[in-house]
Amino acid sequence: MAAAGSLRSLLGRVRYEVLPAKATEEKVLAHVPRDVVITVTASPVKGLEPTLALTGRLAEHGYRVVPHVPARLLRDDTHLKDVTERLRAVGVDDVFVPAGDADPPAGPYQGALPVLRRLDELGRPFARMGITGYPESHPLIHDDITIQAMWDKRAHATYVVSNLCFDARVLGDWIARVRRRDVTLPVYVGVAGPVQRAKLLAMAAKIGVGESTRFLTKHASWFVRFATPGGYAPDRLLDRAAQALTAPSAGVAGLHLFTFNQIAETERWRRAALDRLGD
Incomplete structure (x- = not known):
């Protein structure tokens, strides 16, 4: 019962990751309560502008919004400063x-650490800064290197968001x-919501031909997981x-739910899970 109560607590401390698509704002407003944090991804094809625009609009609606600012999308130091000022202006x-x-990167930043260091030099304009963790192996980077990277970033970041993991044992290890x-650093554990394969494929198609191909190729194993009965x-x-x-x-601060823009379905699932786990 104690574990159930703790899981219920984690489900009350969730972040919903959304893609900055045309209908995202409407879906969030229709289905997501204001106490749920919204994180907005960024596309290597479309750049940061859709992310910044949606972040601003959702912030105006009263949501706490966490934009993704990938290092490899920043053109230069001036761009980083402009992005920082724009985000601070909307709270x-x-x-x-x-x-x-992004390959090749848009500017001089190959990874997150130089950006985190530069933000420190700019006076730490953001109270909280998150970095990535990889429970399941990164396709290009050895596990020990990804954990070492977290160690290198720990003085600059304030929390870790784990990438998707489908294996409870792997996640615990x-x-x-x-x-x-x-x-x-506290960890927000990345978990896929109740994804429907047909809708996931439709979403991948909507993000553009080149990016859709990249998405499907990079995450082929996800589709197998979602499609298998x-x-x-x-x-x-x-x-x-x-x-x-x-x-x-474990130091788990909450759950980071990958909605794949199936926002209504994710919130319905969360509410049902809270009811199932009881008070």
Whole structure:
């Protein structure tokens, strides 16, 4: 019962990751309560502008919004300063800084660490700055290197967001490894919502031909998980990972739910999960 109560607490501390598509604002307003944090992704094809625009609009509606600011999308130091000023002007105090997928990068920043350092030099304009963690192996980077990267960034960042993981054991082992390396930053655990494969394919198609191909190629294993009968259910993953996620030593601050813009479905699932877990 204690684990159920702790899981319920985590479901009350969620972040919804959304893509800055045409209908995203309308979906968020229709289905997401104001106490849920919204994180807005950035596209290597479309650049930062759609992310910044949606962030500003959602902030005006009263949401706490966390934009993704990928290092490899920043053209230069002036661009970083402009982005910072624009976000601060709409009240943003939290940014997520991944390396990003742009290849080649738009400017001099190859990874997140130089951007985090530069933001420190600019006076830490954001109270909170998040970085990426990889429970399941990064396709190009060895696991030990990704954990070392978290260690290198720990003095600049204030929390870690784990990338998608579909295996409770792998997730628990990763959290333990991170803590053994004395990375003490709180972790938001990345979990896919109740994704419907047909809608995921439709969403991938809407983000543009080139980007859709990139998305489908990079995340082919996700589609297998979502398409296989019994292959993935967020409830099952959370139940199996409950002990690892709710242990005080884990330092899990909440859940980062990848909605893939299935926003209404994600919120319905969360409400049902809260009811299932009881008071």
